[in-house]
Amino acid sequence: MWSCMVTHPPTGAVPAALPPNEDERLAVLRSLCIMDTPSEPAFDQLTAMAVKIFAVPIALISLVDKDRQFFKSVQGTPIRETPRDLSFCAHSLLTEGETIIPDARLDPRFATNPFVVEEPYVRFYASSPIITPNGIRLGSFCIIDREPRTLNERETELLRHLASAASYLIDQRTTALQLEQAKQQIDLASERYRLATSATSDGIWDWDLRSGQIYLSARCSALLGYGGQERITSLRGCYRHIHRGDRKRIHEEIAHALHGQQNFSCEFRYLHGDGEWRWVECSGLLLSGAAGEPQRMVGALSDRNRIRAMDPLTHLHNRASFIDRIQSRIDKSSSEDEMYAVIYVDIDHFKRINDSLGHAEGDIVLLEIAARIRKSLADRPHSCAARLSSDEFAILLAHAPGEEDIAAYVQRLQEMLQAPVMSREQTLFLSASIGIATADALVRDAQSMLENADLAMYHAKNSGRSAHVAFAPHMREDAAKRVQLELDLRRALERDEIVLYYQPKVALRSGQVIGFEALVRWKHPDGEMISPAEFIPVAEETGLIRDLGMLTLRQAIRQAEQWRRDGILTDEMNVAVNISGRQIGDKGLVGFIRDQLQESGLPPHSLRLEVTESLLINSDTTTGEFFREIKALGIGIDMDDFGTGYSSLSYLHRFPFDALKVDRSFVQRIDQTEESLSLPRSIVALGKALGMRVLAEGIENMEQLTQLIRIECGYGQGYLFSKPVPAEEVPEMMRHLDSKMRTELMAS
Incomplete structure (x- = not known):
């Protein structure tokens, strides 16, 4: 296919005119060092997605050079370049916006083009320009079909988004190359310095x-x-x-x-x-x-x-050395009236960076964090810093004038850590949870002081991350309560204190219930209802999530089958259960679900599993195998909290999802402005293009419902329809909801 490689156009081919800024354009293109480079996964994901979304045989990322066009990514043909004189994309350089050719045989510019009258018999062509941040057109993102067709507005917008994504990837690739060159220069200078000083260092x-x-x-x-x-x-x-x-x-x-x-x-x-x-x-x-x-x-x-005292990566103190420094400061403080503090720093969501970009990129980030911490101590000669674990750091702040000085330092440190970090792959935005333990006459050992700072950091992380919290004595009591909570949770699993509540999922236009989401609740023996936000993290940390997850699946499957027998759950409805990453890592989970379905008699299509995007960020081959086995059983899979993670589009390409659930944070921001609808509208358009249901979470008022219906979001759930209720209240809830929705929809 496209094997015709000629240096001059054959009879009938109409070469495109040159753009006015051709010399500048070619200079920019060549400065990017991208021509004739191998294919890269990030670009290939975009063209593969285009083939799937638009149902075309060929998709290309084309970069137009002086005499040829080079395909940085190509789907549907092995050819990586063609002469510019035969290039459709060369014509696209001269047009504003998208170029759409419904039938090349009817276009005099292309009717006799060899690629039209011979293999690959191009009939339909559509492209959107690939543009640098400075407005220079490099080429285009194009799709090709062998049959005449056209694009509607939504498809044109999707093509434009893909071209923008390709432009962004090229820009990020250029930045990464520049950083790599700078790093090589730094490495060379460091080696020269090492050689110059080695003779006198010992x-x-x-x-x-x-x-x-x-x-x-x-x-x-x-x-x-x-x-x-x-x-x-x-x-x-x-x-x-x-x-x-x-x-x-x-x-x-x-x-x-x-x-x-x-x-x-x-x-x-x-x-x-x-x-x-x-x-x-x-x-x-x-x-x-x-x-x-x-x-x-x-x-x-x-x-x-x-x-021996340093962390090998960052050259900060290691844990043992840092504890020695704290103890030395504590011992000296008995004879010196001074204020000092231990500050515990945890980088939020650092595991995502390691898992998505690799440990080499993660190390670059850690080195930058260490450098910023050193800089924060530049005017504090008696203070020191340590790396305690993968993403945890600590600082001994000595000779502080008072608590106000400590607070001001921590605030400045947090601002320094939040500045963008340039890795080889992309620009990263970080945050940190920080705990502070100040000098205390009652604390005379370093380990206890470090533990106090750690407990304060834990509270900062639980308060929403990107925060700093000072240690208070009640935190040790809270830690003890957390241990007690684990013990109580173990007993709760044995005593059937864990119950499920159900929230309806609704077709927004009709108000008809299409299913339920099963939400876990813990009814403590003292009558208190304990929030999942309290006990789910404990279950994750202690491994109890496996037993909790199986109990939840067993209850939901049996309840769904009972409703099916009672006529409450029709064949078109389903019950959704949330699963965690630790559950997916359990090799026996698929077999457990299969056994529960067989024992209860519930059809597999009546069960759905919901996974969050954070789970996918930490995914490995086990996750893909689990999804394939679940789909083979006939069970649907929904992506929960869609739009909040790093690489949603790549996950849609890798995993077999049936529905997208728009994160509640996007729904809660909906008002009467078009801007508030931009993200939900894009998700709805993407879902429709991929043949997936789109469900909005957290709908609380009629204004949100009206706007979601207007952007053609089909389904939703939230307190507007019903709060989660026990299984025995579901029939009454459905009758009330049916009446309520008829009234509300008639009023609207």
Whole structure:
């Protein structure tokens, strides 16, 4: 297909005129370093989506060079370039907006084009321009069919969105290349610096075996912390300062070297001149005389204390070293009247970055975070920072004038961490949850102080993230309550205290109930109804989510079958159950669902599973296998909270969804302005293009309902129709809803 590669147009081909800014356009195109590059998944996802959405055999991302057009991504043909003289896309450079050719045989520009009269027999062509942020047209995103057709307004808009996405990817790719080049320059400069300083970074020593005298270079003495007041000139003098636990090992290493092993290397603790134990590494080489007798041993001494105390990625303190620094500050504070604080920093949703962009990109982000934390301490010489785990950092803020100074520092730190981070892939926007524990006369150990800051951070995260919270004594009580909540939840699962409430899903125009969402509730023995927001996170953290999920599925399936027998649940209706990522990781879940359906007699199509986009961000091959097995059973799958994640479109391409549920945050912002409808309208259009139902969550008033109907959203749920109710109240709720909706719809 498209194998015709000629340098001059054959008879009948009509080349496109050159754009007025052709020289500038070509210069910009070549500066992007994108021509003749291999295909990339991000671009291929767009063209694959276009083939599916528009039901066409061919989709291209075309970049028009001086004498040819190059396809950065192509679906439906193996050809990666064609002559510019035969290019449809070259004509698109001259038009504003989209180019739509319903039938190329009827267009005099293309009627005799070889690609029209021969393979691949192009009849229909439509494109939208790919434009740089500066307005330079690089080419077009185009779709091709072998049959005449046209595009409606919604399809034209979707094509425009795909072209915009391709333009964005090209811009991000260019930024990533620039960052990579900058990184290479930095790496080269760092290597030159390392080579320049390696010769002087270690201390040098020389031991004369005949006289017993030891010479230490100035750098060596400085590493050990001994200057002019005390000079170490003998092995006995060295041994006095070596930790007792290390002396035997060093003696054995030296003995081995003196008896034929020509060199040795050993790490040990040395009493520094400041009174603290420091780790050093000593390496030596035995020098022998002409007769082979040992004469001297020479070597180097290097500081290992910093390496042993640092995080290998960020070069901040590690946990053990940081706790030592806190303890040292606590001990000194008994004699110094000073304010200090431990600040615990957790980067919100960092796991998403690692999972979606890879650990290499995640490391770039962590290095940038560490650099910003260092910068925040630039004017605080006695303070220090540590990396405690993958995405958790801590800061010891010393010599603070007061609590106001600590609060001001934390506020500035949070602002610094929220600034955009440029990775190789894209621009990232981060936030952090921060906990603060200030000096307390009652807290005399470092571990307790760090735990207090950690508890405060946990409260900041639970308050909505991107927040900072100071430790208060009640937080330890809250932590104890959380442990108790776990114990109570275990008992609740055994005692059938977990129940399901049901909220109807409604066809918006008719008010007809099309199904229910099963929502889990915990009725505590003391009569209190405990919110899922309290116990679901505990279940996730402790692994109880597996038992909770199975109980929920079992109850929902049995209740759905009972309603089906009672005539409440018709064949067109279903009951939806939410599932979590931990449940999907359970290899026995599909078999459990199959068994429950068979035991109850419920048809598979009467059950639906809802998954959130956050679950998909953390997905792996297990997720895809689970979806395929569930679909094979005949069970529908809905994407919940659609539009709140990173890569919704790619998930629609990868996973077999039946419906999209518009996140309630978009619905709650709906008012009488067109702007408030832009996102819901786009989701509705996308759902229709992909043949999926679209359901809006959180509908609370008639204004929202009216606007959703206006943008042709078919389905919804929310308090406007009914709050979640127990199973026994569903029949009455449906009668009330039927009457209410008839009244409301007639009034509207």
